[in-house]
């Protein structure tokens with residue numbers, strides 16, 4: 340059974356170095372001067388670290404996720420949701436604390452990850468198939484599936500650097516939903532794209548979610564979180580504010596947002 344466990348986990352990003360040029364130095368000085376004096380509605384906490392200014396993106400995070408749970412992450416811009424997904428996906432190392440992830444994990448965090456901008460959509464599908472070590476028949480099936488799903492028309496045979504943001508999402512989504520992992524981590528970019536694509540994406544995700552033992556995803560859509568999750572974690576400035584049943588957490592979050600304006 341898949342399982343995730345985090346104990347007192349923290350992560351900070353270094354911001355700028357003291358040797359940077361003058362504009363950076365000015366910004367650095369302003370941010371440093373505002374330490375502790377302002378309460379921003381966005382972002383992690385700014386702090387003085389060993390190597391200079393840091394953003395404390397996650398602070399003392401402790402929670403467990405059991406197989407069968409669908410955990411939604413909610414919070415203001417910069418609250419730490421994507422950072423947490425990246426930590427769970429093994430993309431970022433933590434500054435302190437411990438993390439244990441049991442189960443095959445797939446992180447849908449960046450629509451363009453692993454793709455070559457100079458290759459066409461079709462060529463990228465073949466690249467992807469080689470990475471998954473698919474045989475000729477499986478590769479043909481994958482190509483047909485992605486081509487039909489992404490509906491890129493002639494752009495499927497043009498280099499990715501010519502794609503619009505929505506077109507990249509279509510291709511990235513079609514490829515990212517091929518593996519069937521035990522733990523699925525998903526950032527909210529999957530909701531990008533036009534309404535026709537969103538409807539298709541939703542159906543595809545639903546079948547994926549059924550096979551994933553654990554789903555962790557971020558969204559600013561409270562309706563989606565209410566509908567999809569069995570549990571919601573509310574983060575603000577890198578800290579857990581509340582963890583529990585979706586309705587209880589999201590009602591409290593909505594009240595907080597209404598109060599803080």
Ligand SMILES: Nc1ncnc2c1ncn2[C@@H]1O[C@H](COP(=O)(O)OP(=O)(O)OP(=O)(O)O)[C@@H](O)[C@H]1O
Pocket residue numbers: 352353354381382383384394395396414415416417418419420421422423
């Ligand atoms: N690569 C990075 N380097 C430095 N700081 C970063 C980096 N990525 C994120 N941060 C900072 O870490 C904090 C958390 O960012 P994160 O992207 O995890 O937030 P989020 O909750 O996903 O936000 P959003 O809802 O806007 O996507 C923010 O203050 C952000 O400025």
